[in-house]
Amino acid sequence: MKKLINAPENVVREALAGMAAAHPDLLRVYVDPDYITRADAPVQGKVALVSGGGSGHEPLHGGFVGKGMLDAACPGAIFTSPVPDQMLAAARAVHGDAGILFIVKNYTGDVMNFELAAELATAEGIPVASVVTNDDVAVRDSLYTAGRRGVGVTVLVEKIAGAAAEAGADLATCQRIAEKVNTQGRSMGMALTSCTVPHVGRPTFDLPDDQMEIGIGIHGEPGRTRQQLASAAAIAELLARPILEDLPFRRGDQVLAFVNGMGGTPLIELYVMYHELSKILAGEGITISRSLVGNYITSLEMAGCSFTLLRLDDELTRLWDAPVLTPALRWGM
Amino acid sequence: MKKLINAPENVVREALAGMAAAHPDLLRVYVDPDYITRADAPVQGKVALVSGGGSGHEPLHGGFVGKGMLDAACPGAIFTSPVPDQMLAAARAVHGDAGILFIVKNYTGDVMNFELAAELATAEGIPVASVVTNDDVAVRDSLYTAGRRGVGVTVLVEKIAGAAAEAGADLATCQRIAEKVNTQGRSMGMALTSCTVPHVGRPTFDLPDDQMEIGIGIHGEPGRTRQQLASAAAIAELLARPILEDLPFRRGDQVLAFVNGMGGTPLIELYVMYHELSKILAGEGITISRSLVGNYITSLEMAGCSFTLLRLDDELTRLWDAPVLTPALRWGM
Numbered sequence: 001m002k003k004l005i006n007a008p009e010n011v012v013r014e015a016l017a018g019m020a021a022a023h024p025d026l027l028r029v030y031v032d033p034d035y036i037t038r039a040d041a042p043v044q045g046k047v048a049l050v051s052g053g054g055s056g057h058e059p060l061h062g063g064f065v066g067k068g069m070l071d072a073a074c075p076g077a078i079f080t081s082p083v084p085d086q087m088l089a090a091a092r093a094v095h096g097d098a099g100i101l102f103i104v105k106n107y108t109g110d111v112m113n114f115e116l117a118a119e120l121a122t123a124e125g126i127p128v129a130s131v132v133t134n135d136d137v138a139v140r141d142s143l144y145t146a147g148r149r150g151v152g153v154t155v156l157v158e159k160i161a162g163a164a165a166e167a168g169a170d171l172a173t174c175q176r177i178a179e180k181v182n183t184q185g186r187s188m189g190m191a192l193t194s195c196t197v198p199h200v201g202r203p204t205f206d207l208p209d210d211q212m213e214i215g216i217g218i219h220g221e222p223g224r225t226r227q228q229l230a231s232a233a234a235i236a237e238l239l240a241r242p243i244l245e246d247l248p249f250r251r252g253d254q255v256l257a258f259v260n261g262m263g264g265t266p267l268i269e270l271y272v273m274y275h276e277l278s279k280i281l282a283g284e285g286i287t288i289s290r291s292l293v294g295n296y297i298t299s300l301e302m303a304g305c306s307f308t309l310l311r312l313d314d315e316l317t318r319l320w321d322a323p324v325l326t327p328a329l330r331w332g333m
Numbered sequence: 334m335k336k337l338i339n340a341p342e343n344v345v346r347e348a349l350a351g352m353a354a355a356h357p358d359l360l361r362v363y364v365d366p367d368y369i370t371r372a373d374a375p376v377q378g379k380v381a382l383v384s385g386g387g388s389g390h391e392p393l394h395g396g397f398v399g400k401g402m403l404d405a406a407c408p409g410a411i412f413t414s415p416v417p418d419q420m421l422a423a424a425r426a427v428h429g430d431a432g433i434l435f436i437v438k439n440y441t442g443d444v445m446n447f448e449l450a451a452e453l454a455t456a457e458g459i460p461v462a463s464v465v466t467n468d469d470v471a472v473r474d475s476l477y478t479a480g481r482r483g484v485g486v487t488v489l490v491e492k493i494a495g496a497a498a499e500a501g502a503d504l505a506t507c508q509r510i511a512e513k514v515n516t517q518g519r520s521m522g523m524a525l526t527s528c529t530v531p532h533v534g535r536p537t538f539d540l541p542d543d544q545m546e547i548g549i550g551i552h553g554e555p556g557r558t559r560q561q562l563a564s565a566a567a568i569a570e571l572l573a574r575p576i577l578e579d580l581p582f583r584r585g586d587q588v589l590a591f592v593n594g595m596g597g598t599p600l601i602e603l604y605v606m607y608h609e610l611s612k613i614l615a616g617e618g619i620t621i622s623r624s625l626v627g628n629y630i631t632s633l634e635m636a637g638c639s640f641t642l643l644r645l646d647d648e649l650t651r652l653w654d655a656p657v658l659t660p661a662l663r664w665g666m
Contacts, residue, residue: 012601022604330663
């Protein structure tokens with residue numbers, strides 16, 4: 001195992017300390033229970049967005065804490081759900097008397113723990129609403145999930161609902177917008193290589209040199225098929241077609257096209273994949289009006305990528321364009 | 334070779350097409366000769382910054398084209414210098430009648446080709462000044478370079494001199510500021526793994542499972558030592574000490590601390606390394622007043638990282654903070 005770490009059991013805490021040191025203007029990091037808040041939390045009168053999940057998907061979620069996006073993030077151990085104590089402490093810390101929106105990726109542990117935290121917070125008089133993302137069209141049920149997994153669309157929910165909250169929308173409105181993003185978004189991913197969880201010390205799965213996994217999950221869960229390596233053009237078809245057919249996206253749609261790297265794939269390849277996706281969409285009469293290309297929801301050093309398409313309307317476009325100031329996504333301020 | 338590509342010989346062109354498709358608001362991409370300009374080039378009355386180099390280091394340089402940073406970038410084949418025709422065409426396209434600043438990493442081919450392009454442009458009546466970055470303290474001469482290599486500080490030169498140009502500084506001032514950044518900056522890198530150039534199809538070098546290369550170059554050139562894997566803390570010492578001693582940085586200095594990923598290392602590890610670097614600097618009485626953490630000057634999918642420290646003064650800090658709007662670095666607009 002070749003990693004830039006000290007003891008495997010300290011990776012998450014040390015990375016949190018690094019985030020605190022690198023972004024004192026944006027973030028506050030708390031330990032035991034572990035959570036990250038924006039530096040100016042709580043923002044009085046603003047709905048607070050709280051997300052979280054296993055670590056190893058950076059910059060998700062901690063890198064999206066800041067103005068115009070998340071108020072707090074709760075990092076679990078690598079590929080392991082955070083616990084309700086973290087979410088409850090985060091909710092208390094960021095509650096600005098306008099309620100809390102939990103943004104939860106659909107994995108069994110995350111859903112269960114966020115539900116328990118919501119009950120505990122509600123019992124304390126903190127209003128909580130939740131949205132569960134489930135945009136992955138690859139498989140219906142998986143190793144860790146009943147129903148579809150929540151993947152790339154989570155980044156877009158955090159940005160777009162975060163902009164709504166920043167603009168003063170109430171809790172019900174933030175929840176409605178978050179659910180609209182999830183409803184209008186679809187994703188699918190693939191891997192060329194596995195990744196190694198530090199405290200495990202060996203690759204999560206074996207993938208022969210001539211094979212790839214199509215429809216993989218962000219924890220390395222099996223996808224739809226394992227098949228021979230193929231060209232970027234062929235891989236783009238394998239990812240884009242199930243996405244397009246599922247919503248379905250239609251001629252004339254305006255979309256946000258998000259090509260995400262799994263962590264170990266260089267940017268030059270992600271742009272090759274974006275080119276292939278843009279050609280497929282042009283062929284279907286679908287217009288890309290916004291884009292995002294880079295490593296935003298990763299699986300440690302896994303090589304591979306995912307596509308996410310979000311059907312845009314005026315409301316979502318305006319909220320996407322709104323200023324944001326986080327470690328990993330920033331513009332307009 | 335596991336890569337998200339079509340034919341190896343088309344990777345650069347297809348990635349350029351992907352950049353053009355993803356960022357039509359920011360960039361224009363030209364082919365044969367290949368170069369990228371900001372969408373609103375030429376900006377009349379503004380000094381234009383032009384950089385370039387071998388591809389495979391993305392987002393450097395094309396990802397830094399836009400308002401407040403580069404006016405144009407010239408991508409060569411992977412790990413291969415661009416040719417003078419590209420630089421000349423780029424200079425013509427972005428010349429706003431205030432002259433051109435070439436920003437050149439110190440590699441023999443790049444230096445030679447930018448020099449020739451400068452002569453050709455000057456002969457056409459386009460004033461050109463140049464700055465050559467040579468911040469890598471690891472080795473004095475290398476496989477491809479007489480003198481020190483230009484690495485991480487190049488990103489900072491492009492941002493800071495770009496801000497000066499955007500604010501209306503003249504060519505001599507932009508050159509002075511670029512040279513100051515290079516003079517006040519030092520870098521060193523390391524690798525855990527090699528990378529594979531697509532048209533070669535096999536790793537650039539072999540690195541046993543228990544070894545790492547300290548002081549490596551961004552094309553995989555040998556560094557100072559090849560040694561046993563070590564902890565993040567030990568690696569941080571191996572990179573930071575030569576940097577600190579070289580300038581030298583002194584107690585009371587304010588610095589920009591830049592922890593850069595080589596392409597295949599996940600962000601969580603870069604933050605672990607940032608934490609180690611921050612502890613070393615605190616111990617030396619050096620204050621980190623600005624930071625940058627992420628994959629900004631890469632070597633395809635190489636795993637590893639580099640440290641760059643830049644001694645800041647008020648002028649450099651103000652220019653670093655100025656708004657920038659490029660695919661890979663954006664804030665304030």
